[in-house]
Amino acid sequence: MGSLQQDRTEPDIARVQRRTLVVLGGGVALAGLGVTVGITAGGLLARDVAGTDAASGLGQTAGVLGAAVLAVPLARISDSAGRRAGLAVGYGISVLGAVVTVAAAAASSLALLLVGLFLFGASTACGLQSRYAAADLASPERRGRDLSLVVWATTLGSVVGPNLASPGAVVGESLGLPALGGVFVVSAVVFAVVAAGFVLLLRPDPLLLARRLGGGSSGPRPRRATGAALRAVWAAPQGPVGLVAVVVAHSVMVGVMVMTPVHMGHAGGDADGVLRLVGLVISVHVAGMYLFSPVVGLLADRVGAPAVVGLGGFLLLSAAAVAGTAGPADPAQLAIGLLLLGLGWSCGLVAGSALVTASVGPDLRPTAQGGTDLLMGLGAALAGVIGGPLLAWGGFGLVTAVSAVLVVPLAVVLLTTPRRQRSR
Structure with missing residues (x-):
């Protein structure tokens, strides 16, 4: 009876994993457009707002620091509520970061810009968590391959993304914003679409399903x-x-x-x-x-x-x-x-x-x-x-x-x- 139950379950898990990889790959590829277009413009925008090259590294640093710091609470959300919740919240924070960055560009405020770019860093943290999500339901002999598929998806969005900086500047100018600030309008729209896509399509949640099948632990984490x-x-x-x-x-x-x-x-x-x-x-x-x-x-x-x-x-x-x-x-x-x-x-x-x-x-x-x-x-x-x-x-x-x-x-x-x- 156990063998029959296993035979019925394995094809379902394989189907869910294929769907999970498609959703994750599509989301990461699209999010990569928003992440890298922001990387391209972040340092230049900080320099323009502050008026000095010495401040140019602060913008990118804020984003990198945000990715490191925000990864911890986002991981806790995923741990308690699943990958879908963690990724959706993370990209939601990224939307907020992009909007704050646009406002900072319009107001020429360096302090507000650094806050926006810090929140923007959540998108990078989500990209890393997406790779882990690809392995939640993967069988051991296919784990590396499944992870590599998400990496390749990241390539698609990340390579194309920087070349959207110039069109994004045109969008900003048409909205009456500074050219570099307009780049982050593109990022905000992209992240909002990705967050909505994960909420609607990343079902069943791979981490929660893996735990129900005995693939993970949901016990308390020691301090x-x-x-x-x-x-x-x-x-x-x-x-x-x-x-x-x-x-x-x-x-x-x-x-x-x-x-x-x-x-x-x-x-x-x-x-x-x-x-x-x-x-x-x-x-x-x-x-x-x-x-x-x-x-x-x-x-x-x-x-x-x-x-x-x-x-x-x-x-x-x-x-x-x-x-x-x-x-x-x-x-x-x-x-x-x-x-x-x-x-x-x-x-x-x-x-x-x-x-x-x-x-x-x-x-x-x-x-x-x-x-x-x-x-x-x-x-x-x-x-x-x-x-x-x-x-x-x-x-x-x-x-x-x-x-x-x-x-x-x-x-x-x-x-x-x-x-x-x-x-x-």
């Missing part, structure tokens, strides 16, 4: 569980490599990427033309981040995740050298540098995340992954904070040089890993 999980990762032989790789790769990527549009803005000329070139360069960068992620994962399986982490560190250093020597009116060299930056980020994030996951048992994995993402976001926020002053003091070359120095801790951990393994 300070994140710290304990991170200590367990650090105690594992290769755990430090994974943890440092994720934090360093994301910090270097954000530190260089968010200052690139501001650097290109110094080329002068037609503002609309500059926005188009910025959108093209960021699109190339995002393609490097996401487009080859399945290949990176396969390479980590074949040659080992630590080797891929080392490759990522080399690519990050190469990106700093190539981009850091490019002038503001050299979009081709900047595009090459940011392509390498995206590839280095992909290697560090994918291989590092695999090492973090392998460092602890199943009971600690979700908490360890969440703690890693929090550290990753805080590191990126710090990189964004110092990026603006560095650009004002020493130019884009100083930004990329400091970013290259951040790779040193990763090299140290990589070199000491064989010794840790022998000692254990």
